[in-house]
Amino acid sequence: MDLKYVSIIGSTGSIGTQTLDIARAHREQLKVCALAAGAKNIPLLCEQIKEFAPTLIAVPDQSCREQVQSFVKAHKLAPKEIVIGEEGLIAVAEHDEATVLVTAVVGFMGVKPTLAAIRKGKIIALANKETMVAAGHLVVEMAAQHKATIVPVDSEHSAIFQSLLPSLEKGAVQQEVEKILLTGSGGPFRTWSKEQMGSATISDALKHPNWSMGAKITIDSATLMNKGLEVIEARWLFNLPVEKIQVVIHPQSILHSAVEFVDGSIVGQMGLPDMRLPIHYALFYPDRVASQRVPRLSLSAIRALTFEEPDLERFPCLALAREAAAVDDSKACVLNGANEIVVDSFLKGEIKFADIPRNLERVLDEHKPIKSPTLEDILECDRWARQRARLVMTA
Amino acid sequence: MDLKYVSIIGSTGSIGTQTLDIARAHREQLKVCALAAGAKNIPLLCEQIKEFAPTLIAVPDQSCREQVQSFVKAHKLAPKEIVIGEEGLIAVAEHDEATVLVTAVVGFMGVKPTLAAIRKGKIIALANKETMVAAGHLVVEMAAQHKATIVPVDSEHSAIFQSLLPSLEKGAVQQEVEKILLTGSGGPFRTWSKEQMGSATISDALKHPNWSMGAKITIDSATLMNKGLEVIEARWLFNLPVEKIQVVIHPQSILHSAVEFVDGSIVGQMGLPDMRLPIHYALFYPDRVASQRVPRLSLSAIRALTFEEPDLERFPCLALAREAAAVDDSKACVLNGANEIVVDSFLKGEIKFADIPRNLERVLDEHKPIKSPTLEDILECDRWARQRARLVMTA
Numbered sequence: 082m083d084l085k086y087v088s089i090i091g092s093t094g095s096i097g098t099q100t101l102d103i104a105r106a107h108r109e110q111l112k113v114c115a116l117a118a119g120a121k122n123i124p125l126l127c128e129q130i131k132e133f134a135p136t137l138i139a140v141p142d143q144s145c146r147e148q149v150q151s152f153v154k155a156h157k158l159a160p161k162e163i164v165i166g167e168e169g170l171i172a173v174a175e176h177d178e179a180t181v182l183v184t185a186v187v188g189f190m191g192v193k194p195t196l197a198a199i200r201k202g203k204i205i206a207l208a209n210k211e212t213m214v215a216a217g218h219l220v221v222e223m224a225a226q227h228k229a230t231i232v233p234v235d236s237e238h239s240a241i242f243q244s245l246l247p248s249l250e251k252g253a254v255q256q257e258v259e260k261i262l263l264t265g266s267g268g269p270f271r272t273w274s275k276e277q278m279g280s281a282t283i284s285d286a287l288k289h290p291n292w293s294m295g296a297k298i299t300i301d302s303a304t305l306m307n308k309g310l311e312v313i314e315a316r317w318l319f320n321l322p323v324e325k326i327q328v329v330i331h332p333q334s335i336l337h338s339a340v341e342f343v344d345g346s347i348v349g350q351m352g353l354p355d356m357r358l359p360i361h362y363a364l365f366y367p368d369r370v371a372s373q374r375v376p377r378l379s380l381s382a383i384r385a386l387t388f389e390e391p392d393l394e395r396f397p398c399l400a401l402a403r404e405a406a407a408v409d410d411s412k413a414c415v416l417n418g419a420n421e422i423v424v425d426s427f428l429k430g431e432i433k434f435a436d437i438p439r440n441l442e443r444v445l446d447e448h449k450p451i452k453s454p455t456l457e458d459i460l461e462c463d464r465w466a467r468q469r470a471r472l473v474m475t476a
Numbered sequence: 477m478d479l480k481y482v483s484i485i486g487s488t489g490s491i492g493t494q495t496l497d498i499a500r501a502h503r504e505q506l507k508v509c510a511l512a513a514g515a516k517n518i519p520l521l522c523e524q525i526k527e528f529a530p531t532l533i534a535v536p537d538q539s540c541r542e543q544v545q546s547f548v549k550a551h552k553l554a555p556k557e558i559v560i561g562e563e564g565l566i567a568v569a570e571h572d573e574a575t576v577l578v579t580a581v582v583g584f585m586g587v588k589p590t591l592a593a594i595r596k597g598k599i600i601a602l603a604n605k606e607t608m609v610a611a612g613h614l615v616v617e618m619a620a621q622h623k624a625t626i627v628p629v630d631s632e633h634s635a636i637f638q639s640l641l642p643s644l645e646k647g648a649v650q651q652e653v654e655k656i657l658l659t660g661s662g663g664p665f666r667t668w669s670k671e672q673m674g675s676a677t678i679s680d681a682l683k684h685p686n687w688s689m690g691a692k693i694t695i696d697s698a699t700l701m702n703k704g705l706e707v708i709e710a711r712w713l714f715n716l717p718v719e720k721i722q723v724v725i726h727p728q729s730i731l732h733s734a735v736e737f738v739d740g741s742i743v744g745q746m747g748l749p750d751m752r753l754p755i756h757y758a759l760f761y762p763d764r765v766a767s768q769r770v771p772r773l774s775l776s777a778i779r780a781l782t783f784e785e786p787d788l789e790r791f792p793c794l795a796l797a798r799e800a801a802a803v804d805d806s807k808a809c810v811l812n813g814a815n816e817i818v819v820d821s822f823l824k825g826e827i828k829f830a831d832i833p834r835n836l837e838r839v840l841d842e843h844k845p846i847k848s849p850t851l852e853d854i855l856e857c858d859r860w861a862r863q864r865a866r867l868v869m870t871a
Contacts, residue, residue: 243741243743244743246641246642247641247642247645247762248764250642251762253763253764256764257763257764259766262775329775329776330776331775339746339775341772341773342764343764343765343766343767344753344756344757344760344764344765344766344767344770345747345753345756345767345770345771345772345773346638346745346746346747346753346757346764346770347745347746347747347773347775348638348639348743348744348745348746349743349744349745349746350741350742350743350744351734351741351742351743351744352740352741352742358739358740358741361739361740362739362741365739367642367646368648368652369643369648369651369652369737369738369739369741370738370739371654371738371739372738372739372740375739375740375741376740377736377740378736378740378742380657380724380726380734380742380783381724381725381783381784381785383783384782385780385781385782386780386781386782387779387780387781388775388776388778389776390776
């Protein structure tokens with residue numbers, strides 16, 4: 082097998098570090114050539130630079146750049162190209178040597194570098210769901226134009242991708258797929274009453290039953306907004322209308338999602354809840370390579386797999402997202418932008434759990450949707466949504 | 477979609493009638509051109525001839541032929557070519573017009589017509605597991621040589637086929653598959669003690685929890701010989717050693733089987749326990765066509781999916797089959813031939829349930845295995861096994 086060259090945007094986050102864990106276990110097969118990280122954990126980025134020796138680094142600002150530079154000097158590492166700001170993210174995304182770009186940043190800033198990598202025809206291992214949520218129609222169009230392959234890294238979308246691969250490869254998803262069964266654990270509040278959820282604390286909401294993830298995504302799992310954003314993402318990734326995407330609550334998080342074909346056959350992908358499985362799959366796609374870091378599921382060791390329908394009344398965020406997914410306009414982008422701000426506000430203890438959907442609804446109500454938005458429209462809608470979300474919360 | 481022409485061997489049995497049920501619901505897409513049936517239900521065969529108007533018919537003997545001929549005359553149907561005996565089965569298998577041959581006979585007599593259809597490069601919708609059990613190495617070799625595709629119609633093997641299709645299509649099953657997870661309900665005696673099983677009656681053994689099938693297969697499900705024969709069948713169909721084929725007891729029969737890839741990902745196929753699903757899939761392969769006759773599974777409507785390891789001590793037939801599958805010789809053929817006779821004897825009330833494995837073991841102990849047997853060797857071993865089984869039971 083040829084050596085695969087990998088760039089990572091968001092190398093110090095949850096997905097980024099797990100990607101590097103896989104690269105560490107597959108040194109003969111994977112070479113890390115570029116890393117981008119935020120300002121929060123520059124010491125970890127420095128350790129990654131020392132260990133994986135990428136030639137290109139991206140950091141948010143000059144101060145971070147200086148920290149990295151002095152680390153490189155102090156450890157007598159080979160000189161690095163260090164680019165800052167959005168330009169840095171795009172440089173990593175476009176890195177000439179890389180065949181795969183892992184976009185592992187959380188939030189809206191993944192859009193521009195993802196589009197840049199698509200233009201270069203790279204394989205995108207996409208862990209940044211906001212890219213597909215906010216700019217799905219642009220991404221899909223551009224990916225088709227540049228023959229770039231998007232392999233989802235979300236465990237659910239990876240499961241769907243693996244399950245409908247034969248249809249995908251012959252371009253027959255629309256004819257052959259009856260519906261997507263997008264599974265979700267139901268989050269920490271699955272069995273809570275509406276009243277209990279009203280007084281849920283930050284620490285209640287952060288107690289995810291099966292997955293260890295970042296704080297923002299964990300809150301999104303508690304509101305089921307995460308599942309809602311995944312519905313929107315699936316709509317674009319697999320080019321299916323929202324009516325064909327059904328959310329199924331599956332508390333054990335073993336069946337990562339499934340596809341029901343028009344003939345009634347359901348094909349699904351299973352595994353232990355561990356992000357290294359979809360990351361590993363995306364890094365090596367289209368091949369299946371023996372994994373060193375993916376824990377194995379034993380079917381006979383699990384007690385039982387159960388399934389439920391989601392309760393849209395207790396989880397209004399899922400209903401909001403489904404509504405936004407039903408139309409091809411700027412609503413999904415606004416929902417996503419406002420959600421980041423509102424969740425951040427909840428994490429800071431400024432609003433209650435039940436205020437999350439209320440505030441989102443207020444922002445959405447004030448938004449005048451733009452049909453088939455351009456990238457500029459999206460950026461503007463995102464900016465407006467964030468500003469508006471801050472405003473409605475202080476009003 | 478082009479019209480597909482279908483021949484069926486065993487049209488009046490369980491799989492045969494369900495195949496015709498699908499053909500009935502898809503008249504625009506499927507045309508039945510040849511039918512072969514046994515002597516047991518000539519009136520049903522005649523009804524099928526009237527309804528589907530095949531041009532070629534095969535029946536076991538002259539008496540059956542006369543019955544069909546007088547029916548054709550009495551109903552003023554277009555004249556039919558009616559061939560008798562093994563020659564008839566082969567004529568149906570080789571029918572010029574047919575693109576798909578459904579081999580739905582139970583037992584060893586499926587081997588010769590299957591090989592004949594392979595030689596003609598047809599798609600084989602294979603429901604006759606004994607063909608792969610007894611002559612797997614010959615079938616696989618000949619299918620490769622004549623570029624014939626074998627699409628299994630067993631629900632388990634169809635599930636495996638659907639789950640590993642991407643690897644199958646790129647010829648990478650050996651590199652990419654860690655193991656096959658072959659599921660089975662565990663049959664009516666799953667929770668019975670060894671003592672209880674010792675005194676099980678014919679009617680106890682015929683009470684299969686999930687599947688409605690013929691008597692012979694239902695008994696094989698009670699002994700788990702069915703699962704054992706499926707292990708042998710999977711070994712040849714997917715060209716994997718027996719160590720890579722794991723039997724998993726799954727009482728609900730919803731996950732029809734799964735594949736664990738080398739990267740730790742498990743892909744499986746689910747549905748309600750209804751043979752029309754794998755039959756439909758095989759008839760339309762490689763396309764997925766909207767089904768009219770396949771009942772739909774709703775994940776949220778099922779209570780729970782559970783999994784257990786099989787108990788080889790209570791089910792010695794499974795152990796016998798795994799042993800036979802481990803070597804490429806005539807043992808599997810002997811096991812299969814002897815099993816047909818021993819099960820028949822149990823169904824006639826001549827021996828007890830616990831005598832089934834005992835008698836099989838006796839026959840196997842007396843057999844001198846032939847390495848890489850020819851078709852003649854197989855026919856001789858099958859004949860010997862049946863004769864020997866009768867002898868050990870009367871001794």
